[in-house]
Amino acid sequence: MARKVLLSIDMDWFYRELPSGTGGTVSPRSS
Amino acid sequence: MLDVYSECDPMRHADIPPMFFVNALQKKGFKLTKKTRIGGSWSHSDAYEFFKDSGAKVLFNFDAHHDLFSEDELDCGNWLYHLQRDDKLAEVVWVVRNGPRDWAGTGARPGRSRSSTGRISGTRSSRSRPSSLPSLRHGRLPTSTKSSGS
Numbered sequence: 604m605a606r607k608v609l610l611s612i613d614m615d616w617f618y619r620e621l622p623s624g625t626g627g628t629v630s631p632r633s634s
Numbered sequence: 635m636l637d638v639y640s641e642c643d644p645m646r647h648a649d650i651p652p653m654f655f656v657n658a659l660q661k662k663g664f665k666l667t668k669k670t671r672i673g674g675s676w677s678h679s680d681a682y683e684f685f686k687d688s689g690a691k692v693l694f695n696f697d698a699h700h701d702l703f704s705e706d707e708l709d710c711g712n713w714l715y716h717l718q719r720d721d722k723l724a725e726v727v728w729v730v731r732n733g734p735r736d737w738a739g740t741g742a743r744p745g746r747s748r749s750s751t752g753r754i755s756g757t758r759s760s761r762s763r764p765s766s767l768p769s770l771r772h773g774r775l776p777t778s779t780k781s782s783g784s
Contacts, residue, residue, distance in 0.1 A: 605665060606690070606692070606774055607688065607689065607690040608664070608690055608692045608693065608694065608770065609685050609688060609690045609692065609693040609694070609723075610659070610664070610693075610694050610696070611678070611681055611685075611693060611694070611695045611696065611697065611714075612655075612696045612697075613678055613695075613696065613697040613698065613699070613701075615697065615698040615699065616648075616649075616696045616697055616698055616729075616731060617644040617648040617650075617651070617652055618642050618644060618647070618648070618698075619641065619642060619647035619648075619731075
């Protein structure tokens, strides 16, 4: 029988981090 | 000048673009059905309440941040630490982005509070890149899952 697993997906995972000095990660929120 | 929209376009820069994400999970053995519970929130701190009574023991966290800071007051940077601390999970796989890790150079590490040193105990934790995400077999992780991040 299949076991239940949990998935947590933060939207920031889909966004690249901008080079340092440009404000860091641009995403819907910071963490 | 930086074109923020272009530079952040997930179709260009995401390891797995959002529209292909479910398909990529299914290829790895994750089974999503009409009965799969899905929750959404503005703050990741709400994940604690959503997950705490699920009964599941394995969690995959697709996140640019580890969310494992060790602090008592629940927030978006430590909700996963709280799940671990409260014995809700046996195994956590943090799926990091292919780019530089968010904590590189910041001094922040999983299990540390932002103000003082803490420790994670009890839960097996590992990191994975999208390309090395372990495949599930009947909802179980391979027993030899190892950290692939360094």
